[in-house]
Amino acid sequence: MLEHMKKRPTDKVTLRFEGPKGKKSEAVSALKALGFDTIKTSTSVPWRDAFPEFIANEPGICLAGARNKKGLTQVALSEFTGIPRRHISEMENGKRPIGKMTANKLADALNVDYRVFL
Numbered sequence: 001m002l003e004h005m006k007k008r009p010t011d012k013v014t015l016r017f018e019g020p021k022g023k024k025s026e027a028v029s030a031l032k033a034l035g036f037d038t039i040k041t042s043t044s045v046p047w048r049d050a051f052p053e054f055i056a057n058e059p060g061i062c063l064a065g066a067r068n069k070k071g072l073t074q075v076a077l078s079e080f081t082g083i084p085r086r087h088i089s090e091m092e093n094g095k096r097p098i099g100k101m102t103a104n105k106l107a108d109a110l111n112v113d114y115r116v117f118l
Helices: 021-033 052-069 074-081 085-092 100-110
Strands: none
Touching (some): 074 085, 074 100
């Protein structure tokens, strides 16, 4: 492994707490007294928090994303897999479940792991 890629051993630990908002400054003060420092938190947000409307249809979103990434239309994917186009549309919109056999066909066509569709 390249020298600059090796992880250096560290004697530090990162902690994350949840608690009452009013006690934050008291908790930070107590941890600073123990030698802990505050670190800047990331401004990123988990996608499930940013787009809660997609949570109920994760397989369909994955299917649409994988299809778009490959540059395929629903018609082209239908021709390639033998799955009717309307079924692909229904799967992408969460109106039709994606079974294991169908997931395998789609995964082969889109070059992804079939489990993302289940």
